[in-house]
Amino acid sequence: MPNRFGKLFSISTWGESHGAGVGVVIDGCPPLLPITAEEIQAELDRRRPGQSDIVTPRKEADAVEILSGVFEEKTTGAPIAMLVRNADQRPEAYDEMREKFRPSHADYAYQAKFGIRDHRGGGRSSARETIGRVAAGAIAKKLLASKSVEIRAFVTRVQDIAMPASDHFPSLAEIEANAVRCPHAATAAAMIERIKEVRAAGDSVGGVIQCRVRGVPAGLGEPVFDRLEADLAKAMLSLPATKGFEIGSGFAGTLLKGSGHNDAWLAGNADGRKEKTRTATNRSGGVQGGISNGQEIYFNVAFKPTATIMLPQQTVDIHGAQTELTGRGRHDACVLPRAVPIVEAMTALVLVDHWMRQNAQSGTFVF
Amino acid sequence: MPNRFGKLFSISTWGESHGAGVGVVIDGCPPLLPITAEEIQAELDRRRPGQSDIVTPRKEADAVEILSGVFEEKTTGAPIAMLVRNADQRPEAYDEMREKFRPSHADYAYQAKFGIRDHRGGGRSSARETIGRVAAGAIAKKLLASKSVEIRAFVTRVQDIAMPASDHFPSLAEIEANAVRCPHAATAAAMIERIKEVRAAGDSVGGVIQCRVRGVPAGLGEPVFDRLEADLAKAMLSLPATKGFEIGSGFAGTLLKGSGHNDAWLAGNADGRKEKTRTATNRSGGVQGGISNGQEIYFNVAFKPTATIMLPQQTVDIHGAQTELTGRGRHDACVLPRAVPIVEAMTALVLVDHWMRQNAQSGTFVF
């Protein structure tokens, strides 16, 4: 189970950074969805290394092969297995890691847990694992598109460089307009400059990604443990390098009083308009009592600065002795640009799963 | 599944605010643990209404009955069912809620999801649901105590009143020394005053709870989806009124560079001492790559101001018409003091479950 996500639209990822490849099996996909490898590849290309001059130069085409579950370009309802072979491997670049635990990496914890670890490029803990998520997410996004749901993740802050607060729902073009995937051009330029600076210094930075979703109907999510925000939080904290999650007003909302925080309901015909019931404000972030309320869903995810840096660091080796390590290999000085499609993929997986759950419980036996 | 939590030490809660009662069934509890109803009651008393003058005055003894799974004061390995009858019910106080959706409550979303809702006191969305979690958590805490694990949750901020930042591990006595469960006496006094003020004004406040855990060995948690921080995030965001979660350096950590954020490893014999390998700093919050690294685990949870306020609010009724609602019933102006034992309970449930998972995978077939 540890490598699976989702109850009904459920994925199982596998693979290591320097093994034969990485992949995913989707179990429970609805049948008859038209899908091609090209559509999946398009999402993979958004997280691909080497796509711009501010991300890792590892040369990986990340070409996906659909092994099963699609027949004559339609899903059949059978498991969809997808494979991406690893290509640009330089295991020798990681020889030092066989002996030394990289600070703030998974190395020490893996060794403690399993008594063994594939040290090459981080093995299973490599962000290459997210390829499977993005491939599966591409299918989930297409399912949601058939229901007119749109998901937009984008970088709102790199270290202390933040775009102005806004509830604008950015277009895909606005986000893809620059290498850092921040829809505010001036901020994006400053972010890119910062990333280049820290990379030149052998250092790294983190930041915040926001994700906004519109078109989700009221009623998705569960009242108690599997609240929509709980499953989104888990999805986001399951991504490498994440340290925080907040939905709607989040941590800042705790500074308000209830009278200033509550979202008043407005009748659809208020102000002479004819539309759906809505809230006057949206500090709830589109979720109340664990369940979507029909308003826009939005949340923030905190990504720490990349643990791999090109500066000498104190650490211990597998024999328990103090030593020093200087990062090598090819890494992102800032993971956020490439994390954008991953955040979208995880969001899509959560929403599809809850949609199927909702229809199972409330759409099967109807009274 | 929606009302279940945990894979191996798994709980199933049930019940509504004004139904017959609330309860929990624990499935998978280890056998032979000595346990009495009194031990469970002690934890329930920490979340009980009416325990101090800053919490809801609803009169509930919340007396627990163990219905199964315990024989001669030891767990048998069979399901442990526990029941708390509801006592102080005033359903008539909620008549208005049958027709009107309370702002920032679950009412509208439940109606959209299920087409029906038990409106009395919020029904299933009431925080009384957490009684089952605390009862189960009492058992989980006792299991962890046998491994010398200690869990301390406490209130670090109420609205803008925050205790000084610290990595002190507070004693239970320090936390229980005041009604607001903040281990810093001066701050606690200010918090209590604030809560009384806003309650007198018919308003409400939120804040932040921190939870610290020590004694967890390296190796708990899973590499990918079921990361320890992901499951903790889900556990916390599954609690009523929560809007955010951050572990270790959290959102603030995104302002640092990697060189300033990474936790250097120190050999156990550094500085002439003879102890376990440790990190010089702990911005990781005790978890790396999804797995505990043997350092102290700590995280923050944001609680929004209570949605129920005694002031008039705009809303719509079930017929879609605009209307006004003034809160009634008995509610907390600030949920944080009573949320402290709930945060601890959920933390314990996550840790016990991962401990059992770790032992299943790495302790059954040993090579």
Added chain:
Amino acid sequence: MPNRFGKLFSISTWGESHGAGVGVVIDGCPPLLPITAEEIQAELDRRRPGQSDIVTPRKEADAVEILSGVFEEKTTGAPIAMLVRNADQRPEAYDEMREKFRPSHADYAYQAKFGIRDHRGGGRSSARETIGRVAAGAIAKKLLASKSVEIRAFVTRVQDIAMPASDHFPSLAEIEANAVRCPHAATAAAMIERIKEVRAAGDSVGGVIQCRVRGVPAGLGEPVFDRLEADLAKAMLSLPATKGFEIGSGFAGTLLKGSGHNDAWLAGNADGRKEKTRTATNRSGGVQGGISNGQEIYFNVAFKPTATIMLPQQTVDIHGAQTELTGRGRHDACVLPRAVPIVEAMTALVLVDHWMRQNAQSGTFVF
């Protein structure tokens, strides 16, 4: 998990023979189903002790209390907890069992597994556990009735006394016409006589229950592991005293050749009739490739003779010494009459669950 059944319509049973009571929590029940305690009680009365002169005389009203999940006589989609208090307890009748392992009972295996067991009346291994299944099954049956599905279990054989082979779909009245629940009156009379004989001799008998289901549409079940027959087999083998399961032609079908076993498909308009596509024969038992094919589902379940007998038997005690045990307590000389509603309940649980699964996968996103 060990005490849970079903993925989407999922039940969790708890309780021991001589503890406070037994019960069940249903998680995932569709909302808005009209249901009353009386409807559930009616099914419980069919498995109740003391209902006739051929079953155990234990005096239990088995009165059910619905604790949650039902509001104004409709399901709300929240967990439905149901409780049956134990009444007629004679724990002292079981004192000998504290020390001695009853042959062909669960005593020894429980002790080996858990290191502890509630010996009173078999504790968790008692067939009283099935009360929760029948209560949940009553709700599942009502859900299925809304889709015109009918489930009929009945006794076809007691020891060597078998009713004539038939594919007649018996009415509930035919089955309930006698105490043994065999719809063939002459056979039923012989069965009852046999049961009385063996009971008088302090001995016991087993036999076979058949279950037939009509009205199930084609398409329920999963292609690989969760085949409909696999889940039915698991459901049946999860019942106390069962030793075998066969669907359709079963073991006897292995004596045929493929040419004599295959079920030819007939067009709905064959023979000038206008109806659905059907099979000429039904050796498949209504399931092909793990999935219902729209034909009648039928299967047989083997129940061994009751392990509790009133004759002296060789066994060992908890100290490993050889000893002798003579059964006491109140037991059925033949469990089959009371197992009939339990078989129906488990069948209903499997079908409702698969119906919800099918609608989740194929009815949510439609292309």
Added chain:
Amino acid sequence: MPNRFGKLFSISTWGESHGAGVGVVIDGCPPLLPITAEEIQAELDRRRPGQSDIVTPRKEADAVEILSGVFEEKTTGAPIAMLVRNADQRPEAYDEMREKFRPSHADYAYQAKFGIRDHRGGGRSSARETIGRVAAGAIAKKLLASKSVEIRAFVTRVQDIAMPASDHFPSLAEIEANAVRCPHAATAAAMIERIKEVRAAGDSVGGVIQCRVRGVPAGLGEPVFDRLEADLAKAMLSLPATKGFEIGSGFAGTLLKGSGHNDAWLAGNADGRKEKTRTATNRSGGVQGGISNGQEIYFNVAFKPTATIMLPQQTVDIHGAQTELTGRGRHDACVLPRAVPIVEAMTALVLVDHWMRQNAQSGTFVF
């Protein structure tokens, strides 16, 4: 979930008969197990087509590639993905199946369920799916071997040709001594002759496989739904062509009285011997109350005659019209010889999973 099996040692199979290949992902495998592709290949070779003159001549090397989860010939605890490419594909041989439903095959049910099906060679319903099970089972068997557990499946009956009843635990050599995998040489010869006869006639036969397991300690299995026999029954009924399962005395045991059926316990020191407590007889089949009791486990599985025959059969086409179909393609006239390793694989998967579950519940927190 529908394509997954096991809770802790959990597999996920994928692939179709004439797609790119078939495979499996194992999630939760214990780390540090030494394993090579050769060891897995050895088991796959036992189920491979073309291995003898009584099985299908489809030419498939079924060469396995381990894609992940194994590092330097040891498992790492990460998911183990394994891939077998399809080679000998003749999709044109199946053109007729695009339009016509094969009798007693999955075709009609798949079409009803999914609205689409990969008709080539049965697609997902092909027995090639079991390659993933056998590959995973090879690892499970190696885990069990480290605990001295031995699993032996073998053919006891083909149509009406049965080997003499026996409780002999056959050696692997005895089973592999002939093409039909029946450890009784004279019976095997008759079986082989029968299979050749029916194949020459374009027909098919079924039969019974028995599986015996020794070395399983008392304590595996769960008391209620996940009984060891229930999970074994599900595992077996999840195999293509199976129609029945019985454990221990099975259906025949229902003809006995309790006094003749119960297994008396014998002290380990009975008859002057010094050994473990055991039963005098073993009609329970090694399982009591759902839990292994330390005795040998044995069960029978009924396989129907292969549905594919080379004789003309009545059926309907996808337009609902009556038509005739004559089987083509390359199939087994009797699936049992190749099903033997599959039965062993599923048995191993069930046992490993329950072993890990038992250790999780009873071996993690010990009192």
